[in-house]
Amino acid sequence: MGTNIAASSSETYLFSALTILRESAAEINRLSVENTAAEALQLIADTAVRLVDRKDGDGPAAVIYAYDTDRAAFDGASRTSAGEPGRPAADDFPRPDGMGARAIRHRKRLLSYEEPSIPMQEQKTQAGIRTMACYPLMAAEKPTGALYISLRSERRFTPEELLSLDLLADQAAVALHNTQRFEGINRVLQRKVDELERLHNAEQLISSRSSLEETLRGILRTAVELTRASHGSFRLIDKRHGTLRLAAISGEETTPSDPAEPDLPVDEGSSVVGWSAKRRQPVRIDDLRIEPWNRIYRPLHSKGRMLSELATPLLGAGGTLEGVINLESPRTGAFGEDDQRLMEALATQAVIALQEARLLEALEEVTVRMVRWPLDRLLEFIIQQACDLINAPHGVVWVLSAEDPETLVVRAATAGHTPGETLPIAGSMIGISLRERQPLISPDVGRDPRFLRRDLAAKMGWVSGLIVPLLMRDGTPRGALTLYSSEPRAFSEWDQRLLTWLANHTAIAVQDAEALDQLAQARERQTLAETFAALGDVSANLLHRVNNLVGIIPVRVQGVLEKRPALSEDAYLSAALTEIEDNARAAMAAAREAMAYLRPVKLLPTSVGVCIRTALERLELPPGIKVETDGLDSLPNVMAGEEQLRLVFFNLIENAADALAAMQPSGGPSGLIRVSGHAAADPSGGPPPMVEILLSDNGPGVPAERRENIFDLAFSTKRSPRKLGFGLWWVKTLITRLGGEIRLVDCGEGCSFRIRLPSGARPGGLPAAPGDTP
Numbered sequence: 001m002g003t004n005i006a007a008s009s010s011e012t013y014l015f016s017a018l019t020i021l022r023e024s025a026a027e028i029n030r031l032s033v034e035n036t037a038a039e040a041l042q043l044i045a046d047t048a049v050r051l052v053d054r055k056d057g058d059g060p061a062a063v064i065y066a067y068d069t070d071r072a073a074f075d076g077a078s079r080t081s082a083g084e085p086g087r088p089a090a091d092d093f094p095r096p097d098g099m100g101a102r103a104i105r106h107r108k109r110l111l112s113y114e115e116p117s118i119p120m121q122e123q124k125t126q127a128g129i130r131t132m133a134c135y136p137l138m139a140a141e142k143p144t145g146a147l148y149i150s151l152r153s154e155r156r157f158t159p160e161e162l163l164s165l166d167l168l169a170d171q172a173a174v175a176l177h178n179t180q181r182f183e184g185i186n187r188v189l190q191r192k193v194d195e196l197e198r199l200h201n202a203e204q205l206i207s208s209r210s211s212l213e214e215t216l217r218g219i220l221r222t223a224v225e226l227t228r229a230s231h232g233s234f235r236l237i238d239k240r241h242g243t244l245r246l247a248a249i250s251g252e253e254t255t256p257s258d259p260a261e262p263d264l265p266v267d268e269g270s271s272v273v274g275w276s277a278k279r280r281q282p283v284r285i286d287d288l289r290i291e292p293w294n295r296i297y298r299p300l301h302s303k304g305r306m307l308s309e310l311a312t313p314l315l316g317a318g319g320t321l322e323g324v325i326n327l328e329s330p331r332t333g334a335f336g337e338d339d340q341r342l343m344e345a346l347a348t349q350a351v352i353a354l355q356e357a358r359l360l361e362a363l364e365e366v367t368v369r370m371v372r373w374p375l376d377r378l379l380e381f382i383i384q385q386a387c388d389l390i391n392a393p394h395g396v397v398w399v400l401s402a403e404d405p406e407t408l409v410v411r412a413a414t415a416g417h418t419p420g421e422t423l424p425i426a427g428s429m430i431g432i433s434l435r436e437r438q439p440l441i442s443p444d445v446g447r448d449p450r451f452l453r454r455d456l457a458a459k460m461g462w463v464s465g466l467i468v469p470l471l472m473r474d475g476t477p478r479g480a481l482t483l484y485s486s487e488p489r490a491f492s493e494w495d496q497r498l499l500t501w502l503a504n505h506t507a508i509a510v511q512d513a514e515a516l517d518q519l520a521q522a523r524e525r526q527t528l529a530e531t532f533a534a535l536g537d538v539s540a541n542l543l544h545r546v547n548n549l550v551g552i553i554p555v556r557v558q559g560v561l562e563k564r565p566a567l568s569e570d571a572y573l574s575a576a577l578t579e580i581e582d583n584a585r586a587a588m589a590a591a592r593e594a595m596a597y598l599r600p601v602k603l604l605p606t607s608v609g610v611c612i613r614t615a616l617e618r619l620e621l622p623p624g625i626k627v628e629t630d631g632l633d634s635l636p637n638v639m640a641g642e643e644q645l646r647l648v649f650f651n652l653i654e655n656a657a658d659a660l661a662a663m664q665p666s667g668g669p670s671g672l673i674r675v676s677g678h679a680a681a682d683p684s685g686g687p688p689p690m691v692e693i694l695l696s697d698n699g700p701g702v703p704a705e706r707r708e709n710i711f712d713l714a715f716s717t718k719r720s721p722r723k724l725g726f727g728l729w730w731v732k733t734l735i736t737r738l739g740g741e742i743r744l745v746d747c748g749e750g751c752s753f754r755i756r757l758p759s760g761a762r763p764g765g766l767p768a769a770p771g772d773t774p
Contacts, residue, residue, distance in 0.1 A: 010158075013158075020051055021047075021051075021164065028040075028043065028171055028174070028175040039179070040172075040175045040179040041064050041080035041145070044171075044172040045062040045082035047168055047172075048064075048149050048168060049083040052151070052157075060149065061081065061084045061149070061150050062081065062147065062150075063084070063148040064080050064081075064137075065078055065145055067146065074100065074145075074146070076093050078145070086127075092123060092124075094146065097118075098118065099112070099132065100148065103136040104136045104143045106136075107136055109133060109135045109136070109162075109165075109166070109169070111132075129150040129152060130152060130153055131153065131155065131156065132148060133162070133165065134148050134149075135149075135166075135172075137172050137173035139174050213248060215350075215353045216248040217248045219346050219353070220233070220250040223327060223342070224327065227329075227334075228329070229327035229334065230306065230330055231328055232249070232325065233249045233250075233326055234246075234323060234325050234350070235324050235325075236354070237266070238263065243265055244266060244274065244323065244324060245262065249300065266278050269295075269296055272293065272326065273326050274296070280315060281313065282340055282343065284335050286332055286333040286335075287332045287333070288307050288308065289307065297309070306328040306329065308332055308333060309326060309327065309329075311325070312324065312325050312344055313347070316351050322350075322354050325343065327339075352494075355494065359498055359501065362389060363502075365381075366382055366505045367505070369381060370509050378509055379397045379506065379509070380412045382412075382506050383414055383481075384414070386481065387414065387483065389498055390491075390495050390498060391485075393484070394483065394486075395414050395481070396410060396412070396413040396414075396417050396482045397410070397413070397480075398411065398479045399470070399478060400477070403680065403754060404680070405680075406425050406426065407425065408423045408424075408428075408430060409421070410423075411479070416456055417456070423453070427452065428451075428452050429442060429445075429451050429452075430482065432450065433469050434477040435477075437475065438469070439467065440467040441464070441466055442464065442467075443488065443490075444463055445457045445462050445465040446463065457484070462484035463484075463485055463486060463488050463489065464484070464488055464489035464490075466491045466495060466499060468482075468496065470504075470507035470510060471503075471504070478510055479506075480503075481499060481503040481506055547588060550584050551588055554584050557577050558581070560577065561577065602641050603640060603641065603739075604639070605637035606637055606641070607635075608638060608645070608691065608693060609633045611642060611648075612629065612653075615647075615649040616653065619653060619654060621657050622657055624660075624670055625657050625660050625672075626670065626672050627672075627673045628675070629674075629675045629676070630674070631677050632693075635678070635693075636689075636759045637759060638738075638740075638757040638758065639758055639759065644737070644738065645734075647730075649675075651728070651731050652731060652753060653675075653695070655728075656673045656697040657673065659697065659699040659700060659751065660697055660698075663699060663700060672697065674694075675695050676693070676694050677691060677694070678691075679691055679759070680756070689759055690757065690759070691759050692755070693755040693757070695752070697750045697751055698749055698750045700751075701750050702744060702751050707744060710744055711729055711732045712729060735755060740757035741755075741756050742755045742756075
């Protein structure tokens with residue numbers, strides 16, 4: 001910069017002043033984003049002092065203040081000076097009605113000798129100041145600051161000085177305006193950087209799997225620091241009581257002011273957070289003293305009066321309310337739009353933390369219950385957890401049918417579907433999800449042609465649907481977990497991931513339950529084989545003794561008749577001896593047939609058709625009872641004991657015939673028994689293939705109250721002289737010994753049994769049990 005202007009003529013002054021102003025303008029033009037407002041203020045103050053024509057005793061000085069238009073006040077921290085002989089007084093600050101305030105209010109320069117009504121501050125007169133000029137610095141019709149120029153003499157400013165200072169004031173206003181904008185931009189950018197860093201920290205806090213309380217406190221601290229709030233709080237929804245429970249607080253000595261009221265109702269008239277929760281929308285209050293906020297404000301902090309509040313609801317899946325985060329400040333208008341956007345971002349982070357915490361909690365509970373609970377109860381629990389986490393009212397667990405791999409069966413459901421209900425895979429939404437092994441969403445299941453139960457969707461009010469396949473550990477589909485909403489719903493990626501995690505646990509539960517069931521069946525077969533092996537030995541010995549003791553009776557009768565022929569002439573004695581002989585022979589036959597149940601099973605390739613035909617030949621069907629067979633001759637052989645398998649079919653057909661015969665006196669329809677079969681894949685997915693036989697009739701069926709006990713040992717409706725009287729328990733026991741299974745199934749009418757028997761080697765490579773040898 002050049003030198004100051006010494007006492008000179010008017011022309012010389014103007015030339016020097018223009019040179020100084022050109023130099024100043026060049027410096028101002030070089031100001032950029034990197035320069036601070038303080039640097040601009042110092043440049044202006046230095047230039048103002050240089051523009052004053054120095055005369056003896058003048059001692060010119062300049063002071064400049066920036067002006068905060070938001071607060072309509074000068075910024076005391078911005079005070080910058082040039083030419084002052086010493087340190088300014090501590091209370092040297094523009095007065096509310098002083099020259100600076102008036103200059104900005106009237107938007108013109110003020111001179112002390114033209115404004116006698118404005119007394120000079122006492123500390124200034126004590127410092128020797130006698131004359132003062134004050135310039136408002138105006139840019140874009142807004143004040144940016146005030147420039148004071150003082151002299152220590154009684155003289156007035158010359159017209160040339162005032163003209164030069166007028167030009168400097170215009171330059172200074174623009175320069176200060178630009179640097180303030182630059183500083184504002186820098187502050188905004190820095191704040192955005194800070195926000196991004198803190199948001200990143202919040203994300204890391206969530207991903208660190210800290211406790212939920214610690215995560216919420218971390219997010220809350222971030223919100224308080226970034227918005228410069230006094231304190232804040234997290235309130236989470238208590239679904240059981242419908243209240244907002246205080247979960248975390250943060251800030252300056254934050255302690256609840258009313259420990260007796262830790263919960264607030266979700267109600268517009270109860271509190272600001274209650275208002276935000278009820279309306280599901282953020283609320284930014286600049287002054288809590290105005291209506292209606294002054295009536296519903298509930299202080300969290302017991303010290304000091306809060307004047308501003310910002311509350312943001314935490315909205316989870318489907319718009320469900322998770323809680324509210326709120327901030328408070330003792331300053332009016334403390335929060336702006338940027339703060340509100342920041343809070344919404346942090347609220348999203350909080351919702352993610354809540355969802356992950358609840359998911360982890362749900363998975364832990366599912367894992368614990370997998371060990372202790374039966375499968376059906378566990379599946380009901382998983383559905384309830386999924387509905388709660390994703391905010392969907394209805395859920396269903398489907399599994400592939402053990403009898404027909406192309407059919408799905410409802411295993412558990414909240415409403416609408418009933419356990420045991422079936423659905424074909426072909427052409428269904430679930431079938432598509434299983435084939436692609438991916439989640440599938442339907443915006444409106446009631447209108448989606450892929451949804452095969454649109455009638456049920458209309459009845460239940462289902463709108464949107466989310467389907468996730470149940471995949472086994474090797475990726476094989478085993479079923480599906482489906483959720484339905486009662487309102488249009490765009491299921492998010494988080495919803496899909498969450499349901500997938502639960503579906504994985506469901507698949508594991510189903511697979512483990514099936515493995516345990518197979519193990520239990522194997523153990524049951526082993527136990528039965530060992531038991532019947534022992535019983536077989538006992539029965540063989542018993543049968544031998546019966547033959548010896550009872551078998552001698554016919555021989556003795558024949559011997560008596562041969563030695564005493566006259567007895568044959570006595571009609572009574574002859575008839576009695578003949579009855580004794582016949583009953584003895586019948587007793588031995590009955591014993592041999594009954595003991596057949598206890599004989600060791602010799603597993604050999606056996607024809608199902610031959611066993612059924614043999615059973616029919618030995619049966620005496622009541623009049624009006626007809627038996628039809630279909631597909632039996634084309635069935636592959638099964639590994640079984642032929643006598644035991646014949647007994648199975650003998651018992652089942654005889655039971656059906658007896659039930660049908662009981663209907664005839666009441667005028668019921670003609671009795672029909674159908675026996676059909678086909679080869680079916682093993683439900684476990686591995687060898688050997690299974691042979692499936694369906695035996696059904698058009699009789700009265702089995703009452704619902706007896707279905708659960710039909711295979712129990714003590715369950716029997718009749719006794720046959722050719723049976724042991726143990727009913728279907730024997731049938732199930734024999735089939736289990738053969739490595740198969742029997743189930744009572746619902747085929748619309750009458751009674752139907754589905755029998756599955758392995759063909760080829762024993763299932764799973766199990767060794768033959770003692771007494772059950774191939």
